[in-house]
Amino acid sequence: MSWQNVLSENGYRVSGPRRYVMQLLESNAQPMTPLEIYQALSESGRPLGIVSVYRALELLAELGLVCMVYNPDGSAGYVAGAGGHHHHIVCQNCHRAIAFAGSEDLSSLIQRVEKETKFHVSDHLLQLYGICPDCQKALADAVEEN
Amino acid sequence: MSWQNVLSENGYRVSGPRRYVMQLLESNAQPMTPLEIYQALSESGRPLGIVSVYRALELLAELGLVCMVYNPDGSAGYVAGAGGHHHHIVCQNCHRAIAFAGSEDLSSLIQRVEKETKFHVSDHLLQLYGICPDCQKALADAVEEN
C-alpha cells in the first residue's frame, strides 16, 4: 500500500507539505532533521512553513511511514520507513541509512536477558553502524592515492 | 575503577556538580533529561546551574560514565553507565533501565546483513523494551482487584 493510500485510509488528506516531505525522504537515504528537510524543500522551490514539516513528520511517524534513525553521537533524523518491522544500518562515513528486514533472530538473546533480569521483553530497538559499499571503495581509493 | 578515578586520571577535577549529577544518576534507574536532573538536584538542596548539568553530562558521556537511553517514543535520557560494552532494557511502565552485558551474539545477524547490504559493520545500538519484575507484579495485582 502506498503512503498516499495510508494517509487516505486513515482519514488524512494527501496535502502538498506531506507529499513534499515524503518524496524528499524517499529520494534521500540520509536521515534528515526537521530543519534540514525544511531547508532542502525551500531551496528546491517547494516553499512550506517549517511548522508544516514538524506536523507532517509527526503524522507520518505515527502512521509508520517514516522513522527515526539515531546516530552514534546521539543526534537523530528521519528516513522514509520501509513498513513492517525493520531496522537500519547506517554508514558512519556518508550517513546513508539502509533498512534491513527484521527477520533477525534475537530470541536466544532475549531469552537470556529475560532470565537474567526477569523482565518481559516485548519490543526492541536495533541499529547497525558501519561503512557502506560506496564509502569502502572511496576510502580504499583514497589510500591508494597516497 | 571508580568514576572519581576516571575523572582524575583524565585530568578532570571531581567537582560538586559532577558529583551531584553522577550520584543522582547512580541512585536512580530511570533515564533523566538535563532538566529533570537540574530540578531533582535543586529540590534536594544541591543548587547548581543548569549549565553545569549540561557540561557535566557532556563530559561524563565522553568518558563513558553515563550513557543515553532512548525511549520508544523518541525521547531520551541519561543513566549511569556500567562501563564497557553493554545495552539497556527499559521498562515501558516505570521507565527503569537496567544494563545487560554486551556478550550477546549478534554475529550471525551481522553476517547476514553484511552479505545482504555489503556494508562493513563495526558497531551497533541495541535496546530492549518490556515490563520489569516489579511492574509485572503491580499490574497483575491490579487485575486481581477487579
Next chain:
DNA sequence: GACCTTATTGATAACTTTTTTCATTAAGCT
C-alpha cells in the same frame, strides 16, 4: 592549614529548536 594556579562554575544573554494560536487556504466530496 594557608597559598597559588587554573579548571570549573554560575548568571546572563544569545541562539536554536519545538509548540501554540488563529486567520487563511485548499483537499476531497457532492
Next chain:
DNA sequence: AGCTTAATGAAAAAAGTTATCAATAAGGTC
C-alpha cells in the same frame, strides 16, 4: 463549481541548548 472542514502559514511563545566571562573552588605545593 461549490461546500465543508482538515490542513497550512505566519507570528509569537515556550522550551531546550550553547556561548561569554567574571567569580569560585579543586587540587597541588609549601
